Amino acid sequence: MTNLAILPILIPFLSGVLVAFTHNRLGLTRTLAMLLAIVHLITMGFLSFHVLTEGSIVLEAGDWIAPYGIVLVLDPLSALLVLTTSIILVAAVWYAPSSVSEEQESFYFYAFVFLLITGVSGAFITGDLFNLFVFFEVLLMASYALITHGGKKVQLRESIKYVLINLFSSMLFVTTVSYVYAVLGTVNMAQLAERAAASDSPGIITTVAILLFFVFATKGAAFPLYYWLPRSYIVPNPVISALFGALLTKVGVYSLIRTFTLIFHQQPEIIDNLFIWVGNLTMLFGVLGALASRNIKLIVAYNIIPAIGFMLVGIGMFNIDGLSGSIYYLLQDMIIKAALFLLAGTIASLAGTADINKMGGMIRSHPMLGWMFFIGGLVLAGVPPFSGFIGKLLLVRGAFEKGETVTVIIMLITSLLILLSIVRAFIRVFWGEGNTGAEPAGKHGSQIFSAGFLMLFTVFLGIGAEAILPSVQQIADYLLEPQTYIELVLKGDH
């Protein structure tokens, strides 16, 4: 039974290899990719159900007993995240044929997508700090290939910056891991947690933790390290943007949640304030960027950043409402960002431009698209009954509990400004007169459906919150008690 924990890595990895072999038979590749993505989704659904009902699965790779070998830990948090990842994978593979050119598709497009998912899932389930670095590299390698896929002038220009910033933060990550090893003498997360808690010099651990915070904050695009994100996320194909926007920054946030709740919470007064203030500034600056843009893809890309701020603030609260708010927001934001990137891609491709000032009146020719984009905006801003509202409600409750009134005010202002930025784009694109993008829906039909598939999940997360919320609160409870994780991995016999 414990071997099941490898499936989130194994299925996409083997799928990637398989579709790489069929790359010059496009029809077969498409069918195979869709089939494998659905198999992945079903398996992850089963695994998550199993983990949520029967308890976590821990796999000690190669039978090396923890903490000596690498462990893969499929606990409720990881399980929900790999499930969400597989939902996004299905939507992306569904959307791809109508958006990516055939030449690009046959150039190992699906293979790279599956390898990206391998890295993301691996980062979600690993229980070893150095292994986390390795999975970061796996997903980054796939993302380097995807961001340059197509080789347009602007893509090559922006991808250099993307590769460089990620390379730099990866090397900083390695350096930080070696600091951690020097201070605590292990890289197994459970053992790290145990030793950090028993350590008599919390000062040095906090110093190392802040270094690690900057590594993950660069990956997760927190203030002031987000400047590389918006422009490099809009240059590739919308499918790739959706995958990046939904998954890559969230891996950074997940790593922050995992390491800082488990290991580095030795001096809460420093760490909590760091999270809260970086979060506050991330929200404000990110949303200002969204307000200043006139490019619809850039507006969506900038809206990634305030969402990261919300999650960071929730981690900084370090109480049950704050953390469950962060996790809920993380799950729903992955889905809604993917959906919005796909919708923005469809809008830009219909209008032939991404500039919202040159569009108008599209609601008449494409009402479905319009209303879905509108609902997406409401979800982002946190209007009830959609999923964004539940996350924000929990976060606001957590902030009041902690006594952070300033943060509550910033959160509410940011939500309002997010609504403004999206609704303004909606009005410019869909109302009035002008370029209606009146070409027949044709190939855009499947694009709208795959975004609709994602919207279905966000609406479910909002209206069906009653079903999800108890599990999320359980996860938050479990994160607040590192002892549970330590016992789960080390089994108390070392």
Added chain:
Amino acid sequence: MEIIMIVLAGILFGFAVYNILQKRLLRIVIGTALLSHAAHLFILTMGKLKRGAAPVLREGAENYSDPLPQALILTSIVISFGVTSLLLVLAYRAVKTNGTDNMEELRGNNHD
């Protein structure tokens, strides 16, 4: 010995950052290569330098060097090898298509 290694790693970090901040693309690539060397040297030092013992732990062995940093470095070297070669190809393609290797000119503007 550890002190010398750490100072060396520090010097490498310094040179690497200096090179990354240059405008020519090739110097930036060299900077990232230096950066990875610095990081690897750093891992090696963090595992405490020892001589004259195998990194294999037998039962009852009293003297052994730590095998973990070596495993970590090996993994990290392979990864940075791959990334550096990818970056070189990417830089070559970017210079070919954009017609410049000056980062100042590769900045882009707000209209595209």
